[in-house]
Amino acid sequence: MNDIGIGSLIIVILISTFMGAVMAVQISYQLGGQLIPRYYVGYLIRDITVIELAPTITCLVLAGKVGSNMAAEIGGMRQKEHIDAMEIMGVNTPAYLVMPKIFAAICVVPMLVAVAALVSIAGAFVSSVPTGLFTAAEYVEGIRAFFEPYNVFMMFVKAVVFGFILSAISCYQGYFVTGGSIELGKASTAAVVMSNIGILIADYFIAVLLTQ
Amino acid sequence: MIRAENISKSFGDQVVLEDINLTFEAGKTNLIIGRSGAGKTVLLKILVGLYPPSSGIVWYSDVNFTALDKKKVRDIRMQVGMLFQGTALFDSMTIEENVRFPMDMFTNKTAKEKLDRVNYCLERVSLKDVLKKYPSQLSGGMQKRVGIARAIVLEPKYLFCDEPNSGLDPKTSLVIDELIHDITVEKNITTIINTHDMNSVMEIGDNIALIHEGKLAWEGNKEEVLTSKNEILQSFVFASPFLQKVRDLHADE
Numbered sequence: 001m002n003d004i005g006i007g008s009l010i011i012v013i014l015i016s017t018f019m020g021a022v023m024a025v026q027i028s029y030q031l032g033g034q035l036i037p038r039y040y041v042g043y044l045i046r047d048i049t050v051i052e053l054a055p056t057i058t059c060l061v062l063a064g065k066v067g068s069n070m071a072a073e074i075g076g077m078r079q080k081e082h083i084d085a086m087e088i089m090g091v092n093t094p095a096y097l098v099m100p101k102i103f104a105a106i107c108v109v110p111m112l113v114a115v116a117a118l119v120s121i122a123g124a125f126v127s128s129v130p131t132g133l134f135t136a137a138e139y140v141e142g143i144r145a146f147f148e149p150y151n152v153f154m155m156f157v158k159a160v161v162f163g164f165i166l167s168a169i170s171c172y173q174g175y176f177v178t179g180g181s182i183e184l185g186k187a188s189t190a191a192v193v194m195s196n197i198g199i200l201i202a203d204y205f206i207a208v209l210l211t212q
Numbered sequence: 213m214i215r216a217e218n219i220s221k222s223f224g225d226q227v228v229l230e231d232i233n234l235t236f237e238a239g240k241t242n243l244i245i246g247r248s249g250a251g252k253t254v255l256l257k258i259l260v261g262l263y264p265p266s267s268g269i270v271w272y273s274d275v276n277f278t279a280l281d282k283k284k285v286r287d288i289r290m291q292v293g294m295l296f297q298g299t300a301l302f303d304s305m306t307i308e309e310n311v312r313f314p315m316d317m318f319t320n321k322t323a324k325e326k327l328d329r330v331n332y333c334l335e336r337v338s339l340k341d342v343l344k345k346y347p348s349q350l351s352g353g354m355q356k357r358v359g360i361a362r363a364i365v366l367e368p369k370y371l372f373c374d375e376p377n378s379g380l381d382p383k384t385s386l387v388i389d390e391l392i393h394d395i396t397v398e399k400n401i402t403t404i405i406n407t408h409d410m411n412s413v414m415e416i417g418d419n420i421a422l423i424h425e426g427k428l429a430w431e432g433n434k435e436e437v438l439t440s441k442n443e444i445l446q447s448f449v450f451a452s453p454f455l456q457k458v459r460d461l462h463a464d465e
Contacts, residue, residue, distance in 0.1 A: 080298060080300060080303070081296045081297075081298055081300040082300055082302055084262055084296070084300065085294065085296060085300040087262065087289070088260055088261075088262070088289055088292055088294045088372075089289060089290070089292075089313075089314050089317065089318075090286040090287070090288075090289035090290040090292075090317070090318065091317055092286065
């Protein structure tokens with residue numbers, strides 16, 4: 001949990017800050033000069049962040065950072081015969097090595113996604129209000145407008161599902177690695193690629209299911 | 213006692229083992245020897261349950277190990293210790309944690325009892341002041357000894373050793389061989405050693421099985437190695453001119 005959560009906090013905060021900042025600039029640019037109230041920028045940033053960007057971007061990043069790490073760690077244990085040694089001792093290795101990682105990801109990824117959403121919304125404020133893209137009052141009004149708690153529920157559903165996908169796929173790639181260091185590198189890469197594909201496919205289906 | 217009955221193993225079209233029948237006795241060091249690629253490691257992995265045989269049965273005493281479900285296999289494996297070729301020590305754990313690991317998994321002993329047992333096992337393999345060290349801080353021979361300590365910590369009935377002398381100098385190899393042999397006799401363990409180290413064969417080979425191209429080519433003990441007329445055994449054991457001279461000298465005596 002520490003590795004996935006605390007270990008990923010800085011990268012998540014960094015990416016979320018810039019994600020919010022860029023969104024604020026670009027949405028302001030898109031809506032500029034039109035007959036749309038400027039507080040809509042805050043409203044759009046909040047909903048885009050909560051519904052889509054915080055869970056998806058955070059988990060794509062985590063698949064790269066945490067997923068590759070999980071695959072390399074378990075794959076390394078496979079290659080050094082640590083897993084065989086545990087099996088021969090009678091240890092249930094999937095339960096001992098894989099389950100804690102999946103459980104940790106399911107618990108910690110939603111927390112990271114929540115942090116990412118908050119930081120992203122704050123990042124938009126910090127980067128845009130001082131530069132005059134919109135006023136603090138307009139942004140806060142937008143943040144508070146048309147709030148749907150269901151969207152937060154959707155964010156957490158995505159976070160849990162994505163956390164499961166990235167940890168399960170990464171552990172699978174590591175657990176069944178065969179060969180040497182080249183194969184371990186390939187397994188680590190495959191963990192990231194497959195996790196990303198899995199997350200994007202799941203994202204679509206969750207969106208379809210939860211917005212019916 | 214462990215018995216391999218008509219064991220065969222294929223990977224796709226490639227036949228690796230063919231109709232192997234062997235009995236490994238308790239209280240003796242049972243050696244499986246053979247050239248690289250002969251099928252020794254596959255046989256060892258079948259015996260320990262890491263590979264399923266294509267056909268045949270592995271018996272642990274009177275238990276058909278091959279037919280057991282996963283839970284019962286785990287029950288048997290709690291009586292198994294294994295020394296790996298590369299030691300397979302957990303490199304992020306200290307020596308104490310490595311040796312204690314099987315006890316943490318399967319016993320309800322107190323921390324004091326565990327530490328006493330760890331100390332006993334490390335003393336048994338002649339290691340001192342290594343509790344807080346990591347495997348990478350030890351020499352190859354010391355790592356092998358830690359591997360043996362971990363393998364015997366739960367007092368196993370069965371001990372498997374895969375190439376215990378690989379990468380070790382002849383002197384250290386002898387120490388490891390004697391240690392394994394002494395523990396085997398002392399605790400009446402069924403020990404199976406996979407090796408192509410000729411010193412081991414001549415020092416501790418209570419029972420020896422030669423695997424050649426996936427088939428059992430010869431069975432006997434260390435005394436019979438010198439007198440056997442089996443051509444495959446002779447060409448394997450006395451491969452070097454030096455060992456051929458030793459054999460001839462022995463024959464002259």
